[in-house]
Amino acid sequence: MTTQQKSAAVKRRPDDKPFDFNLDAVASEVDMTPFVFQYRDRRWTFEHMQALDIMPLIASAQHGDASAVIGTFREALGKQWPDFQKVGLPQWKAQKLFDAYQAHCGMEPGESQASPTS
Numbered sequence: 389m390t391t392q393q394k395s396a397a398v399k400r401r402p403d404d405k406p407f408d409f410n411l412d413a414v415a416s417e418v419d420m421t422p423f424v425f426q427y428r429d430r431r432w433t434f435e436h437m438q439a440l441d442i443m444p445l446i447a448s449a450q451h452g453d454a455s456a457v458i459g460t461f462r463e464a465l466g467k468q469w470p471d472f473q474k475v476g477l478p479q480w481k482a483q484k485l486f487d488a489y490q491a492h493c494g495m496e497p498g499e500s501q502a503s504p505t506s
Contacts, residue, residue, distance in 0.1 A: 434464035
């Protein structure tokens with residue numbers, strides 16, 4: 389007695405459609421102007437919040453709100469971060485700075501920067 393095996397039909401993508409979504413072609417819908425502020429007689433520049441790499445932000449957020457804020461500052465400042473760390477920042481000023489940064493980026497205070505709709 390022979391057993392016939394049905395081979396599972398493998399769905400193939402048409403040659404003219406190599407992918408379902410081209411993320412490389414996506415453009416930002418918001419103005420990505422950097423946020424510039426003065427602190428300790430120096431000008432500092434944050435990259436726009438929507439332009440930040442989300443992976444380190446998620447890692448920072450896993451350790452609580454304060455870590456999320458500091459992680460955001462670290463990513464936003466980029467190469468300026470080591471100098472910013474040296475001058476120090478009181479917690480109450482950190483919150484005011486974060487609120488102003490969020491407002492500049494078109495977000496409401498308390499809104500998650502990781503929100504895909506923000």
